[in-house]
Amino acid sequence: MIIIMKPNASKESIERIKEDIVEKGLTIHESYGEQYCIIGLVGDTSKIDASQIEANEEVEKIIKVQEPYKKANRLFHPLNSIIQVGNETIGGDKIAVMAGPCSVESEEQIIQLAKDVKKSGAGFLRGGAFKPRTSPYSFQGMGLDGLGLLKKAREATGLPIVTEIMSPYLVEKFVEDVDVIQVGARNMQNFDLLKELGKTKTPILLKRGLSATFEEFLMSAEYIMSEGNENVILCERGIRTFETYTRNTLDLSAVPVLKKLSHLPVVIDPSHAGGLWWLVESLAKAAVAVGADGLMIEVHNNPAKALSDGAQSLKPEKFDSLMKNLSVIAGAVGRSI
Amino acid sequence: MIIIMKPNASKESIERIKEDIVEKGLTIHESYGEQYCIIGLVGDTSKIDASQIEANEEVEKIIKVQEPYKKANRLFHPLNSIIQVGNETIGGDKIAVMAGPCSVESEEQIIQLAKDVKKSGAGFLRGGAFKPRTSPYSFQGMGLDGLGLLKKAREATGLPIVTEIMSPYLVEKFVEDVDVIQVGARNMQNFDLLKELGKTKTPILLKRGLSATFEEFLMSAEYIMSEGNENVILCERGIRTFETYTRNTLDLSAVPVLKKLSHLPVVIDPSHAGGLWWLVESLAKAAVAVGADGLMIEVHNNPAKALSDGAQSLKPEKFDSLMKNLSVIAGAVGRSI
Amino acid sequence: MIIIMKPNASKESIERIKEDIVEKGLTIHESYGEQYCIIGLVGDTSKIDASQIEANEEVEKIIKVQEPYKKANRLFHPLNSIIQVGNETIGGDKIAVMAGPCSVESEEQIIQLAKDVKKSGAGFLRGGAFKPRTSPYSFQGMGLDGLGLLKKAREATGLPIVTEIMSPYLVEKFVEDVDVIQVGARNMQNFDLLKELGKTKTPILLKRGLSATFEEFLMSAEYIMSEGNENVILCERGIRTFETYTRNTLDLSAVPVLKKLSHLPVVIDPSHAGGLWWLVESLAKAAVAVGADGLMIEVHNNPAKALSDGAQSLKPEKFDSLMKNLSVIAGAVGRSI
Amino acid sequence: MIIIMKPNASKESIERIKEDIVEKGLTIHESYGEQYCIIGLVGDTSKIDASQIEANEEVEKIIKVQEPYKKANRLFHPLNSIIQVGNETIGGDKIAVMAGPCSVESEEQIIQLAKDVKKSGAGFLRGGAFKPRTSPYSFQGMGLDGLGLLKKAREATGLPIVTEIMSPYLVEKFVEDVDVIQVGARNMQNFDLLKELGKTKTPILLKRGLSATFEEFLMSAEYIMSEGNENVILCERGIRTFETYTRNTLDLSAVPVLKKLSHLPVVIDPSHAGGLWWLVESLAKAAVAVGADGLMIEVHNNPAKALSDGAQSLKPEKFDSLMKNLSVIAGAVGRSI
Structure with missing residues (x-):
């Protein structure tokens, strides 16, 4: 200093x-x-x-000369962290793909989608049970019932499940039921929630806040890690800028920068970043090329009937063709998918 | 639509x-x-x-043509909302001044400061017991002990107290002890917290998120109001922009815009917006001139020893002289302070 | 460094x-x-x-430790610069008011408006002859004819004229005809234009670019000053942020910050900042309260027929009542208008 | 509407x-x-x-329902525009690579670098003769002498040259000497310059302004096209956001979005966007993967002695290895480089 x-x-x-x-x-x-x-x-x-x-x-x-984060700092932990989730890993050579609907809507829907994304090569099933919505009048997710359906989909396919937590009351329940607990962008600085998650051992997928600097993002990871849970996965999902054509502006520099500053894996969510389904494929390709350790992609069997975020969801057929294309790019940067 | x-x-x-x-x-x-x-x-x-x-x-x-908020919308509630807090009001002709330290640090400190700000004309005592800090290694506030000291300061001076809540676990406690519950910028979209506060009747001071649009801000007010608590006070405290000389950029247009869109009172926090003590006076004057219903100002007896945010705190003498100057501006816009 | x-x-x-x-x-x-x-x-x-x-x-x-600007730096020039323009000054106790239409449209219009704003107390006539428009298909201003009409309006009223330059070709002509030459936000880093203006002695009103930091803004002033012309007036007119309800976000902190860093006078343009006529009055009051040395306000006799920026123009009657209100605020901060 | x-x-x-x-x-x-x-x-x-x-x-x-741009609009020109520059094209299957130093510094330097980048596979030589610098005290480029050296480098290698124009006075000279005229981000809305360039037939590489929306960017292209010059190449080079770790935030969504809205080719400048040499490689790969039609990359033989922007320049050896890696990614998206 x-x-x-x-x-x-x-x-x-x-x-x-x-x-x-x-x-x-x-x-x-x-x-x-x-x-x-x-x-x-x-x-x-x-x-x-x-x-x-x-x-x-x-x-x-x-x-300030020294970064204020210690446990997240690559300076004190030069090797990449590789997070183990069941038989899958995040942060190694294989790019982790988390796919599924924005919201869990029914047993049939989530099991069918889980089978679809698994067949196309996804390693994780994502799906929202508790949904942070800007409006109190929008669909807020199926809640605990949705969590139950995710577990059924996991049973049916073997895919580990990734889903968002919104309340500290539910940490115990999530630890029991969920493979990767997601903290949404709006809760990136909900420090009470971060501290409680830090007391668990479950991998946490932490999304960058809409206007969080890299340093603030890593400080939020530090909140979790300083309590004892070092299984943190960083996720860039678009930042808020003056441009409104896209929902947010995907900041792909985040991948090389965060990987320079920190040893934690970095995942990209091209669906939320652009907010438009026709942007997902090209942004996903760019994410793989830039060196991301994983992707989080919304897939819905019928986007025009989706209960949330239909505009940014791919149909399973499009996701299948995307996975084939990504595989070639992954090869070109010395990785697999 | x-x-x-x-x-x-x-x-x-x-x-x-x-x-x-x-x-x-x-x-x-x-x-x-x-x-x-x-x-x-x-x-x-x-x-x-x-x-x-x-x-x-x-x-x-x-x-979209129609605003998505109903209860916060001036269209359906043309008159200004006036929030009653003890003998004080927020939203009427008199400008509400909430002053005090960023953090409660000791009994002596908070009682002395409460007396000081009361003498200078403040109508509310502000002070943090639970502090959201970017770093897990920074002072996190005195917690429940701090709450106890705030109550003592209220007893000693009669000033109603304003303090920030961070966890839904503490809603009941805050309802019992606190006159105005503050929701910080980082929790503006912590929807679970908002919903729980909506079930109380305690006035809520809701701060605008760092990158929240006016519409999102009003939708967060709507979360509280739609659960039954219509005592919401909006607080602009600076938004995040490309400019880093000031901590945030105070958006004073927020006052006339929010008052056009909504009937809720609007308060300005010039201390957090600028992050620099020497900016507080001129920004506070501008806030009164632009039509704000209240001000939230950090005052500390010894800023260079403050446990948080010393850089933006005024000394009691400066606050006293500020209040005198504000009183003239308030008169010039047909209000009192 | x-x-x-x-x-x-x-x-x-x-x-x-x-x-x-x-x-x-x-x-x-x-x-x-x-x-x-x-x-x-x-x-x-x-x-x-x-x-x-x-x-x-x-x-x-x-x-970097030291500011990169020298001539604009208050460190080497502790007293406020006061710019003399005819019988008027900018930067002294009296707040300089520059009022008039966005575009000069006809002889009758500009002369009538000049008389109106003079009667209400404005010290300068503003009006665009060359207009920077986002679209090549929009009205681009009357050009040299507009300049001629401005001169007639000056003759008729004695008000010095302020108008925008867009091309280095016209510097000589502007120096001859114009009292204050305005450089628009879009040309704040048109360094070739700045250098040419630096070779003149005419006062330059330099607008802050849409995403210019305070330092970049002062460096652009430095471009003019380093060539020999120290008569620079800084003008904050709103910066670009994520908020789109207002055209731009007026950054009133700019006044105390720029006046701390520099000795140059600082003027506020509330019309362009908000882009909405009903915001102008409250923002103008705030500007005076925050310590601005001047105001630039759009006034049009028939905004709904204005050839440019009608949405942000005041009618002469509104401007007249605004001036009366501003006069009270100016008194409250120890100045006149 | x-x-x-x-x-x-x-x-x-x-x-x-x-x-x-x-x-x-x-x-x-x-x-x-x-x-x-x-x-x-x-x-x-x-x-x-x-x-x-x-x-x-x-x-x-x-x-507004309809886009305000006509000539740049893909709606009225469904096929991709392919710009011919000597024997090279921009906008076709082959990705156009423009490489070279930020500033031309000496005959030896520019000729050696031209040879180097040509050998590595670049199709164009870039180099600044007139440099827009934030500070009037920084090196402003070699001016006309630099232009002369660029022509020598073209003679020596056959590479077409790309260089920035700052002043309308020099349009005629640039048309004569230069193969692609660059308009920098700071001049994106220097409408007088755009109009003059619109009267020529020389291809124009138009950089997106630091805070320009996609629509404003295309409107600036429209300024050039509406005067008769349809040879416009769009260049995304990073936008200004709250994040300051990187010089700017590269917005790679710009590629699919601009290509949807317009038929014009889109080029990415990863050097200016990040401002850090170690970011260039990964961002360049992402640019190719996302579908860019070209890349603009700074290469300098001795970045630590470069007269401008050394921090973002690659050494020729790094550029050579980058080109090999890009070639694999280009293949993976069905293009060549």
């Missing part, structure tokens, strides 16, 4: 800040520029609250 | 969509442009899921 | 960088943290190209 | 608007919802100024 003092900061003020820092067990390197006095802090700055120092009226600004 | 079909959409497709709509009890107006067929829906479109219709490959796009 | 080396950067690499810097006449302060080597540069870093240093594979990142 | 009247709009107001529209030769379809009266316009709405209608106080909002 580096403290830049205001031009003409008083000696007393500089001394007081230095004393505070030394008291906390850190060492100081000072340097004087033409206009500025700069105080460099050496040691474990995680004990220092930047906002406190900035509150000093003679401080110009604070610059 | 208006459906715009693709150029060259087939008659069958158009007929099928029309049948679906008529089945749901709505009436249709069709019009044919040079390139597009347009289907207008008349009636209660809240039963229609736009995403379902957009999933049809021959649909170009859907345009 | 501070250079942060990668963890495990080689000694050779560090030495090479240090040599390069010393060669350019700067001094070095080094400090070693637990994970990082940090090189601080002391001296005139304007000769150093950060991008060059970042290209070194062992450099983690570069942090 | 659809006009939505305010709830309770007066009959007179509705009638007046209808008359205005009918006067302009359009037909009207009216429909009445529960709260709103909706007026649909049929016919050529390009004559209608939406802002004028919105200025009517009883109009709620205007919705």
